[in-house]
Each structure stands twice: as C-alpha cells, then as structure tokens.
Amino acid sequence: xxxxxxxxxxxxxxxxxxxxxxxSKNDNNKSSGSGNTEMYSASGKGDKFMxxxxxxxxxxxxxxxxxxxxxxxxxxxxxxxxxxxxxTGGSFDIxxxxxxxxxxxxxxxxxxxxxxxxxxxxxxxxxxxxGKFLIKSVSKNNGSASGNYNINGSLTIKGITRDISFPATxxxxxxxxxxxxxxxxxxxxxxxxxxxxxxxxxxGDKLINDEFNIKFNISAKKI
Numbered sequence: 001x002x003x004x005x006x007x008x009x010x011x012x013x014x015x016x017x018x019x020x021x022x023x024s025k026n027d028n029n030k031s032s033g034s035g036n037t038e039m040y041s042a043s044g045k046g047d048k049f050m051x052x053x054x055x056x057x058x059x060x061x062x063x064x065x066x067x068x069x070x071x072x073x074x075x076x077x078x079x080x081x082x083x084x085x086x087x088t089g090g091s092f093d094i095x096x097x098x099x100x101x102x103x104x105x106x107x108x109x110x111x112x113x114x115x116x117x118x119x120x121x122x123x124x125x126x127x128x129x130x131g132k133f134l135i136k137s138v139s140k141n142n143g144s145a146s147g148n149y150n151i152n153g154s155l156t157i158k159g160i161t162r163d164i165s166f167p168a169t170x171x172x173x174x175x176x177x178x179x180x181x182x183x184x185x186x187x188x189x190x191x192x193x194x195x196x197x198x199x200x201x202x203x204g205d206k207l208i209n210d211e212f213n214i215k216f217n218i219s220a221k222k223i
Contacts, residue, residue, distance in 0.1 A: 039139040039152070042090075046083025049177045049220035051092055053077060056218045058094060063209040064195075069113065074098035076130070080179065080220050082172050087138050087149055092218065094131035096123045096157075121194040124158050132156045141167060151181075157190040175222040182215045 053075055061070040078092025099117050104110040118125035137152045152165045168181035188210050193199045195208040 037140045037142065039137050039150070041137045042081075042088060042135045043083075044081045044089040046081050046086075046088050047222055049080045049082065049090075049172070049222050051075060051078035051080070051218055051220045056092075056220075057216070059215040059217075061213040061215075063212065065205040065207050068103075069101060070103050071099065071101040071114075073100070075216070075218065078218070078220070080170075080177050080218075082177065085172060086140070087135075087170050089135050089138075091132060091134040094133070094157075095129065096125040096131055097129045099123065099125065122192055128158045136163070155185070155190075158192070160190045162189050177218075177220040177222075179218040179220070180216065182213070184211045184213050186210050187212055 056075045056078075058073045058075055059070065060073060061068055074095045076093040076095040078090065080090035081088045096118070099114060101110050101113050101117070104113060117123060120127075133153055133155050135151055135153045139150045141148055141150050149168050149170050150165065151168050152163065154161050155164050164183070164185060166181050166183040168179055170177065170179040187193075188196050188198055195203055195206055196210050197203060197207050198210060
C-alpha cells in the first residue's frame with residue numbers, strides 16, 4: 001500500500017511540474033510579445049524612399065553653465081527602405097556648412113557663434129562639410145511609447161564614425177515616410193572638446209556640456 005501511494009505521489013508531482021512549466025512558457029510568450037522583437041540587420045530590401053531635403057530638418061541644442069543655444073543643420077540627401085511595412089535600412093547626409101543659430105537675434109553675435117561652430121573648435125565644416133547617419137540594425141519596439149523602432153547605426157562627424165542607438169518613430173503611408181527622434185550624444189566622442197570638463201580644468205561658468213541634443217524630422221517619398 002505504501003508503494004502505491006509513493007507511485008501516486010510521483011505521478012502527481014510530475015503532472016504539477018508539467019502544468020507549471022506550460023504556464024511559464026505561455027507567460028514568457030506573452031511577455032516577449034509586448035516588448036522588443038529581435039534586432040535584425042539592415043538589408044535595404046523593399047521600396048526605396050528618397051528624403052525630401054526641403055521638408056526635413058535636424059535641430060540641435062547645446063548646453064552650458066550659463067544657458068543654452070539652439071539651431072538647425074540641413075539634411076542634404078538620404079534614403080529609407082521599407083519591405084512589407086517594415087523599416088529595412090537607410091541613411092541621410094548632414095551638411096555642416098549650413099549650421100544655423102536660431103536663438104540669437106543680434107546679427108553680429110549670431111554670425112560670431114555660427115562661424116565658431118563651423119570652426120575647428122567644433123565641427124570643422126570646411127575640412128569635413130558632410131556628416132552621415134547610416135542604419136545598421138533595427139528592431140520593432142512594441143512596448144514603448146517613445147518610438148515604434150529601436151535603431152542602431154553609425155554617425156559620422158568630422159570624419160569620425162561612432163555607433164549610436166536610439167528609439168525612433170517611423171511611419172509609411174500613401175507613398176510617404178516620416179521619421180523622427182530626439183537623442184543626446186557626447187560631442188567629445190567626435191573630437192569636439194572645446195571647453196569640455198573632461199579635458200580642461202577650472203572652466204567655471206565657461207564650461208560647455210559634453211552632451212548635446214539632436215532632434216530630426218525626416219520626410220521621404222517613394223520612388
């Protein structure tokens with residue numbers, strides 16, 4: 001009788017373990033469905049959308065101890081690719097010769113800062129007029145309100161290329177694509193060290209933050 005009870009007990013334990021395992025798998029499947037899907041490499045497959053430079057823009061904001069400045073840089077050209085309504089790749093060029101300062105209304109002061117930003121202290125626009133962003137891999141972001149894609153790519157400034165990652169909202173409809181994002185990057189990674197606390201001491205209120213903000217809004221049309 002004791003042997004039979006032991007057998008029944010083992011059977012019950014086995015069934016319970018199977019049920020728990022099954023529930024766990026179901027829960028995991030539900031969880032993965034509400035988060036990011038697997039990251040996939042950019043292929044450039046599908047329909048090609050050419051960036052409309054006149055309707056696309058990049059906005060920047062730089063921060064310092066005593067305040068901030070903001071402005072724009074033109075997006076020169078670019079392309080995005082969609083296959084079965086999924087982003088599969090793309091790139092766009094940044095024209096650093098077109099740097100503009102928006103917040104300073106005095107013409108002389110505006111020109112002074114604009115020319116300084118184009119100088120070797122910052123973006124070296126004469127030597128390196130073109131920057132570039134290239135999408136390297138993408139994942140669909142199903143669980144975040146910050147953007148429907150997570151994008152990994154390379155950003156080239158002053159001839160230096162670094163990898164960056166950020167969420168972006170990208171939509172395609174009626175032969176048009178719109179893409180937008182709001183990200184922060186560390187300028188010193190691209191050899192922009194002017195008044196950086198990492199490289200200079202005792203700057204006081206002359207210190208300029210290493211991080212600056214980039215917002216881009218891109219419009220592209222199917223070709």
